Amino acid sequence: MIIIQNNELPKQMMTDFFAKHWGTPEMVISSGIFRCNELDGYAAVDESGEIIGCITYVIDGKDCEIISLDSIIEKKGFGTALLQQVEETAK
Template structure:
């Protein structure tokens, strides 16, 4: 697959919005760390040879820490997520961040594997964090597609 990584701001706003909604069901992501609107985030997209967006990664920089907000791909195991993560890590280094963090939920075993294979370590578990997030975003499901209760946030980090 031929792919091109471009800054999120270079992709049509409606295209980014539609992709975000496809993966998050709304234009917002909520964690114990806050509520984030896709339009306010920096990020990168992966475009295929036809100009279609196949991946999107967003982040927020604060106090020498890069917080990954979203990382989604249309196609697993084709390097889209890894490429986006690599670019975000390099941006974080350029901006003098000493740590990059990702947050996932206890049911997201794919994300846990993905980040740990790339040098991230579990640094914190926020028990019952999703219960609080549902107060802001009630459409968060109670169970994953394979029946695991969605309950806790797992924070992974990597020193840069």
């Protein structure tokens, strides 16, 4: 597994990922409506280049809000690794 920025992947790949796992790239949460395929974030990809995890976030001043977090394979630490990457970015 490697972690890369979402914008290093084809946008259609991110759009398809969100459509498959969420039904749409649009996320409605208490702080607003977001298009996850257009947000900053990171993807965990396997050796074949397939997305096995993804996190998106918004930084506003000193605040960092996670908008989405997906880990396709559970209990392998992919979600934790993605969260840690965003924590480092937010610092």
